[in-house]
Amino acid sequence: MALSFQVRNPALLSEFIPYLVATPFNLPHVNLRPFGVTPAHVIDPLRLESETFLRLLHRLDGLTFGPEGMPMPRWVFFDCSEMPGAIYGLARPASQLWPVARELFKVPDDYDGLVPVSMYVAIPMHRTGMWFGHNLSSLAPVFREHHVTDLDLTGLGSxxxxxxxxxxxxxxxxxxxxxMSKALHIHVKFGPLDLQTAYTPAHSERETLTYGFAVTDANLRASMGDRSVKLPRPAPDYWLDGHDVAGMIALQDRIEAGGRFVIPEAPRSTSAGGVEVPITCVG
Ligand SMILES: CC(C)(COP(=O)(O)OP(=O)(O)OC[C@H]1O[C@@H](n2cnc3c(N)ncnc32)[C@H](O)[C@@H]1OP(=O)(O)O)[C@@H](O)C(=O)NCCC(=O)NCCS
Incomplete structure (x- = not known):
C-alpha cells in the first residue's frame, strides 16, 4: 500500500484492518480512505447483522474506559456515538486474534467477523466541519498488561x-x-491545544479541561508520526500540577475573564511521581 505520509509504526496498517461505523445518513459525508489508507469496512449500526461487532466495540470501551471509571452505558453509545456521529478504528479478523484478546472480548466461537483493537468516536457539531471528540480507545496498554508482546502496538491510539x-x-x-490523562500526550501531537475550560463542574470529572485545535493535513500527519512536519509551539509560561485544583480554578477564572491559553506541548513527569502540564498565555 502506497502511503502519502510517514507513520511512526507502519506495521499497524499491515496487521490491522480499518473499519467505520456510520449510518447511511452520515456515510456519504465521510472519507473512507483517509490519506490513501485501505478503504474501511463499513458497519451500519441500523442493521441486525452489525450486532456482534457493535457489542465487541462496546466491550472495547469497557476494557479501556472501565479502569478509568468512565465506561459508557450501551444506550449512550447508540444515542451519542453510533447514531449522530461516526466511529473509526482498526480491527483484526476473529480467526487471527490472539487467544488473550479472544478471552477478553468473549468472542463467540462461531463469529468470524472483525474484532476492534482501537476506536475513535466523534460527533458533528452545528457548524459544518466542527466536531466534538467523544471517545479514544486503544487496546495497546491492555495487551501490554497481558503480555501480548509479539506485535509492537506503539502509536496505535495516535x-x-x-x-x-x-x-x-x-x-x-x-x-x-x-x-492527569495519559491521552494528553496524544492530543498535543496535533499542535498546541486551545483551552476553553480548565476546571469543568459541568462534567462528571471536575478536573476536566476542554480543548480544541484547527485541523490541517500537517497536524494530522504530525500526530501519526510524520517527522517531516514541524508544528509551531510557543514556550510554556508555567507548568500546572495535574492535581492542583486551585491552579485549575485560577486558570478557569482567567479564561472566563477573556484570557486565551494553550497547552503547547506534552506534560512532563516530576521526580515525586506527579505530572505537570505546560501552559502558555496567547492573548
Ligand atoms: C490513552 C490511550 C488511547 C493511549 O493509547 P496508546 O495506543 O498507548 O497510544 P499511543 O501509543 O499512540 O500514545 C501514547 C502516548 O502516551 C504516552 N504515555 C502513555 N502512558 C504514559 C505514562 N504513564 N506516562 C507518560 N507518558 C505516557 C506514551 O509515551 C505516548 O506518547 P509518545 O508517543 O509521545 O511517547 C489508551 O491508553 C486508552 O485507551 N486509555 C483508556 C481510555 C482513555 O483514557 N482514552 C482517552 C480519553 S481522552
Missing part, C-alpha cells in the same frame, strides 16, 4: 485519532479530557 479526524472531514476539533 494513529487511530489522526486517521479518524481525516475520515470524518473534521476542520475544527473540540474535546474534553482530564489533566
Amino acid at each position: 494513529l487511530t485519532k489522526g486517521l479518524a479526524l481525516k475520515c470524518f472531514g473534521v476542520k475544527q476539533f473540540w474535546g474534553a479530557t482530564q489533566w
Whole structure:
C-alpha cells in the first residue's frame, strides 16, 4: 500500500484492518480512505447483522474506559456515538486474534467477523466541519498488561485519532479530557491545544479541561508520526500540577475573564511521581 505520509509504526496498517461505523445518513459525508489508507469496512449500526461487532466495540470501551471509571452505558453509545456521529478504528479478523484478546472480548466461537483493537468516536457539531471528540480507545496498554508482546502496538491510539479526524472531514476539533490523562500526550501531537475550560463542574470529572485545535493535513500527519512536519509551539509560561485544583480554578477564572491559553506541548513527569502540564498565555 502506497502511503502519502510517514507513520511512526507502519506495521499497524499491515496487521490491522480499518473499519467505520456510520449510518447511511452520515456515510456519504465521510472519507473512507483517509490519506490513501485501505478503504474501511463499513458497519451500519441500523442493521441486525452489525450486532456482534457493535457489542465487541462496546466491550472495547469497557476494557479501556472501565479502569478509568468512565465506561459508557450501551444506550449512550447508540444515542451519542453510533447514531449522530461516526466511529473509526482498526480491527483484526476473529480467526487471527490472539487467544488473550479472544478471552477478553468473549468472542463467540462461531463469529468470524472483525474484532476492534482501537476506536475513535466523534460527533458533528452545528457548524459544518466542527466536531466534538467523544471517545479514544486503544487496546495497546491492555495487551501490554497481558503480555501480548509479539506485535509492537506503539502509536496505535495516535494513529487511530489522526486517521479518524481525516475520515470524518473534521476542520475544527473540540474535546474534553482530564489533566492527569495519559491521552494528553496524544492530543498535543496535533499542535498546541486551545483551552476553553480548565476546571469543568459541568462534567462528571471536575478536573476536566476542554480543548480544541484547527485541523490541517500537517497536524494530522504530525500526530501519526510524520517527522517531516514541524508544528509551531510557543514556550510554556508555567507548568500546572495535574492535581492542583486551585491552579485549575485560577486558570478557569482567567479564561472566563477573556484570557486565551494553550497547552503547547506534552506534560512532563516530576521526580515525586506527579505530572505537570505546560501552559502558555496567547492573548
Ligand atoms: C490513552 C490511550 C488511547 C493511549 O493509547 P496508546 O495506543 O498507548 O497510544 P499511543 O501509543 O499512540 O500514545 C501514547 C502516548 O502516551 C504516552 N504515555 C502513555 N502512558 C504514559 C505514562 N504513564 N506516562 C507518560 N507518558 C505516557 C506514551 O509515551 C505516548 O506518547 P509518545 O508517543 O509521545 O511517547 C489508551 O491508553 C486508552 O485507551 N486509555 C483508556 C481510555 C482513555 O483514557 N482514552 C482517552 C480519553 S481522552
